[in-house]
Amino acid sequence: MLSLSKNKDRIDIIFFGRGGQGAVTASQAFAQAAIRKSLYALTNPEYGAERRGAPVKAYLRVSSRQVQDREPIVNPDISVVYDFGLVGVYNLDKITRSYIILNGSEEYAKKLKGTFSGSVGYVNAYNIAMKVIGRPFVNMPMLGALLQVTDIVDLDTLKGVVSSMFSKKVAELNIKAIEEAYKETKVI
Template identity: 80%
Template sequence: MMISLKERGRIDIIFFGRGGQGAVTASQAFAQAAIKRNLYVLTNPEYGAERRGAPVKAYLRVSTRQVQDREPITSPDISVVYDFGLIGIYNLDKITKDYIILNGNEEYAKKLRGLFNGNIVYVNAYNIAMKIIGRPYVNMPMLGALVRVVDFVDLDSLKEVVNNMFSKRVADLNIKAIEEAYQEAQVI
């Protein structure tokens, strides 16, 4: 089951991560991929003065029409969760409407299933990042999982954005991680 932008007109996404995990970069990359598909976007981060490890949110609105609403998203259609511990901090099981995209394994997804009645997609982005990139950069693999559930961004537009964001070597590794996460993402 995919979330259809054509049916809804607008999709609200929040990326929940910790400082240093790349949630803001991921939201910007996904926004650029949506722009390549001639869509309207608004993305903005929310974080305090804390450093690495502190909770970070990045809001992304994708629409078929110009986005006027600049308020923080309070009830996202999709929550992209980089750290299982953030689910309780933000009560994601209660505020998310349709999908939670989770960085984790089946055990974490089953724990979440007990709390959340919507769709859960999980992928072990950490393992993919360590295997391919050699560092725990989970942001790009998480985008691979996100592409699985939307009809408005595809792998090709995302790869094009990644190629423009990073050096060739880094882009190639990130694209490989995105593709693997896309293939490995599981829905429960």
């Protein structure tokens, strides 16, 4: 479990997704939850002029001190990966320090673990999204998975943020997807 402490006052996270998967929205939700816990958070997206389906990164810094850095994160503590195909594109097993959270199966997680010295968390966020939401929006289930590897924010705080970001009906579905992914995420 990755925590803020006296020895580690900042955790850097990158959400790796494709346009339309909600990586930026998830990063913003997690940042808001951190702020509600009296922490400092700064999030910024990186994407080009491409359209839906193109690679997207959302950088998130969470700290017990004010965050001044605005440049792209190069070596994240945690990489949250919405599409296994992006692992090789960004060499995530080489740049990530501690955790890679993967939308995928145990098979993909084990394959990644073979080349990564940190821990790999995995959940089938796509299946959860389709079952709970009825659409392939994996961002909220991936937030549930992220909660399994860090205690920066808690489930109740994140649920409060999601409730404030979406209409009641959409928020309820998103919260259910977060809770289900939180329960189903495994770490190897």
